[in-house]
Amino acid sequence: MTTQMIIRLDSETKTKLTKLAQAEGKNTSQVVRELIEDYIQNRDMGSYIDDLWDRLGKKLKARNVGSREIERAIYESRASKK
Template identity: 50%
Template sequence: MIIRVEPSLKTKVSQLAKAKGKNLSELVRELLEKYTKERDMSAYIDSLWDRIGQNFSKNNISEADIEEAIKQVRSKNA
């Protein structure tokens, strides 16, 4: 992969990589992996909330039912 960045940014990133005992390629790989994991996690969580909402609707669970369940759990843990 070829990317173009300003020379000053390349210098700063190279220095940061060196301070971590890595080369520029290693640091960029790590940053890209972290970036994609964070984005994938976000998509997963969004999908999870959608599935939860669908299950609630399918099982006729209302907002009041959820609030009551929360109250019950909190009273047990108090």
């Protein structure tokens, strides 16, 4: 479900935004949505960590690393820090 948001811009900024958006084949709403999505993604630690786990999982799977090897690596890493 989408919702509406109203923002206030000075007329010069709105004109520049509209022209730049049109040059990319977009409307101003699309540009603002992309900017907000990027803003949230860059500042949301949970999403960053989820993405990190996804990338780690894919790399481990590609290298055929199983859960036993992962558990052993965690154990060894923790033991070396004691």
